Amino acid sequence: MAGTDRSKPSKAGGPAVILVRPQLGENIGMVARAMKNCGLGQLRLVAPRDGWPNEAAEAPASGALSILRSAKIYATLQEAVADCKRVYATTARPRGMIKQVMVPRSAAAQLRAEEAAGLKCALVFGPERTGLENEELALADVVVEVPLNPAFCSLNLAQAVLLCGYEWYQAADETPESRRETGGTPPADHGEQEAFFERLVAELDQVKFFWPENKRPGMLRNLRSLVGRLEPTQQDIRTLHGVVSALIEARRRRKGMKKG
Amino acid sequence: MAGTDRSKPSKAGGPAVILVRPQLGENIGMVARAMKNCGLGQLRLVAPRDGWPNEAAEAPASGALSILRSAKIYATLQEAVADCKRVYATTARPRGMIKQVMVPRSAAAQLRAEEAAGLKCALVFGPERTGLENEELALADVVVEVPLNPAFCSLNLAQAVLLCGYEWYQAADETPESRRETGGTPPADHGEQEAFFERLVAELDQVKFFWPENKRPGMLRNLRSLVGRLEPTQQDIRTLHGVVSALIEARRRRKGMKKG
Secondary structure, three states: OOOOOOOOOOOOOOOEEEEEOOOOHHHHHHHHHHHHHOOOOOEEEEOOOOOOOOHHHOHHHOOOHHHHHOOEEEOOHHHHOOOOOEEEEEOOOOOOOEEEEEOHHHHHHHHHHHHHOOOOEEEEEOOOOOOOOHHHHOOOOEEEOOOOOOOOOOOOHHHHHHHHHHHHHHOOOOOOOEEEEEOOOOEOOHHHHHHHHHHHHHHHHHOOOOOOHHHHHHHHHHHHHHHHHOOOEHHHHHHHHHHHHHHHHHHHHHHHHHHO | OOOOOOOOOOOOOOOEEEEEOOOOHHHHHHHHHHHHHOOOOOEEEEOOOOOOOOHHHOHHHOOOHHHHHOOEEEOOHHHHOOOOOEEEEEOOOOOOOEEEEEOHHHHHHHHHHHHHOOOOEEEEEOOOOOOOOHHHHOOOOEEEOOOOOOOOOOOOHHHHHHHHHHHHHHOOOOOOOEEEEEOOOOEOOHHHHHHHHHHHHHHHHHOOOOOOHHHHHHHHHHHHHHHHHOOOEHHHHHHHHHHHHHHHHHHHHHHHHHHO
């Protein structure tokens, strides 16, 4: 095991992710990838079963090798959390301990607040098959439980890291919840929409579309609402004008053929 | 490819998960597991590269084989979504289309509302390497983009399904955001806390702990606050009484030894 360097605890990259006695190198590599997906940078390994470095971790970590290379190795969880102010430990099942238990979303919001206050934090994950021992869980300030299908809640190690990291990322993400992508063309003005609508109505009037007369106001309203719901861009309005012109042209040609 | 059965669209198990041209059987199996984690039950496959059934999917799906076995197979995405009222398609990158774009959390809330209104919905995922083609994305009502580290946002197929399924599960989950686990023993009454506090103060007074006298009120307040912050259970109070008794006993013995 390599020596530990606590002289310069990195402040970058969110909470340290601590894997306790991870078994498969592949899983450590996949954890590194999931961490990078979520903008997490600090990996700590407590007594990895197959030693360290572990070649088996490298291919699954592709793209996130720098996280593997800078991983720090510890003999015990006590040592791995010694410089952390706040320790969050994940578990799949309740252990009958007196602990604060949080879902990942609330834990993530609290982590962000603590980090903003300058507190070094850690997210701890147990071994693949058994999870953390009770003595290890006792070292945590907060227990994190992921609410999933109670009949089938086992997650692999990298998935557990991904879900916690995802929530940590979301807690500070400013992507709009919902937006309308317009592919670069600006929305049409209401005047442009109205001009199209009036042209459409004029063309439809030529073939007595709005009939009987007493239904005309309701039909106009429905059609206007349908055009409005499109929230058309300027390009859309040009496309619609083109479609109307083409249909009229098609009608003229058919008429011409019948007459001819 | 097996025939499709649209006679009895299942209402159970949330939106249908549709994988378009999935390449690796292993990934299909892992998707089935992630679906079961999140309580999703309906899997649809569009033109899986290696045909169907695919033995390679079975081991990674362990525990979720029933989802694989009931998967329905389609030749095109058009056929797979023909019975769906609302189609959500995931993509890793913007395509310059005019579309509603949502994050998984908002999409999940909207999915739940649409399902509650009786609308059959689908979540569509593209092939591993390339994602959905633009023609396929054009079939969607909503595009879902997962906000992750923009410098490293590629997810494998099962991870993408897991994150969307996780949000779908959370949107109806009622796990308290934060709770205090007490391991079955009830919280102590304030009277029990006070009785312990008074005993502690009496013992400390015997050795003139609160000194000088003018500091006594502040020291009492700090100590009371420290005991209160424990939010002790009844078992905790018994433990604390035992610790105080033991420390007193230790002091008596040391005194006895010195005198003896």
